[in-house]
Amino acid sequence: MNILVIFIKFGTDTGAIRFLADYKGNSKNHLIGQYRLFSLNRILLISFLFSVFVVFHHIIGNPIEFPFEESILFYLVLAGFLLAHSQYRRGELLGVGRPIISELSESILKPVLLLGWALLIDLNSAYMESEDLIRVHIVVLVVTSMVSLLISSRIIHNYPKLLKKELSAVKQDWVVSTKGMATNVLIRQLIKSADILLCAALLDTTQVAFYVVATRLADLVVFALTSANLIFAPKISLLFSRGNKAELNTLLKEASQTAFVIGGLLFLLLVFAGQYLLSLYGTEYVEGYSALIILSVGQLINSYFGPSGYLASMTGNQDQLTKALLASGAIAIVSYIIFIPLLGIEGAALSSMLGTISWNILIYLKMSRLEGLRSKAF
Secondary structure: OHHHHHHHHOOHHHHHHHHHHHHHHOOOOHHHHHHHHHHHHHHHHHHHHHHHHHHHHHHOOOOOOOOOOOHHHHHHHHHHHHHHHHHHHHHHHHHOOOHHHHHHHHHHHHHHHHHHHHHHHHHOOOOOOHHHHHHHHHHHHHHHHHHHHHHHHHHOOOOOOOOHHHHHHHHHHHHHHHHHHHHHHHHHHHHHHHHHHHHHHHOOHHHHHHHHHHHHHHHHHHHHHHHHHHHHHHHHHHHHHOOOHHHHHHHHHHHHHHHHHHHHHHHHHHHHHHHHHHHOOOHHHHHHHHHHHHHHHHHHHHHHOOOHHHHHHHOOOHHHHHHHHHHHHHHHHHHHHHHHHHHOHHHHHHHHHHHHHHHHHHHHHHHHHHHOOOOOOO
């Protein structure tokens, strides 16, 4: 599902953060409505193409075998469209400096609706087939998507249209930027999945389960970084568009220090309480403690470099981020192949850490050399 959503939104959500922050902050309001139209047209077009594929797949006799019923394909495409739309609207709100409101639909309303439905089913001791559960999820996505549309429309207004000649000049930048942003998100998603897939191929299922839980807990370390990215990304775009690199470097240092300090505290929490947290999944999961610590070190170093990924995307250097991610992905995959058979889940954790460190260092060096911008805590 994540891969499908990445293809449908195709970088328009990250692009909304960059371009709307620039246009709103620099009094280019006439471009805001045009970018919104460009993004929504792209999301609708890609969703339509996926729908055509589903219909064509049915007409020619289902030549591709999927691990689920064919009818679910339609629901997946619909869910992908709704998720992509909600995430795009979230990007719009982040771009105009509304980070708290941007989380209302995706992070608050959707979990509450799903939890409420689960409690209702439990109270009525009802049993639901997988297809029924998917339908429920679709209904929840429709509600959250409509809420995000209403919120975004109330806060962000459309402005007079541009002439075709003026529009073609900026549209090329939108196309190139969002394409690069989508590519980077896809690469990161594939890299993030590679360790689990290779563990599944090379280790037994019990070890894979230990590793999956360890990766989820290690992500706690970058909680502050994730939050900082949402808050600081629009500011990065605005300051860069104004040429305020000195102020931007100060902002990057503050963001990185905040992420690193909070990340450090969460890292210590995992060091001292990691075994207890793992045991909540079952006493046998404590075996994943060493992998948890190794993964957490990688995430702590990730926090040290702050919003380095967003720095590249918000300054039009998404191609440099692509190169860094591809290089780090190659390092990680080679390391997985070498170390997983030798060290098990600890080898997977070590390889993941090497990949995380390498892309952060590479993009730091690139941005420092090309733009004079340095995203690190100290």
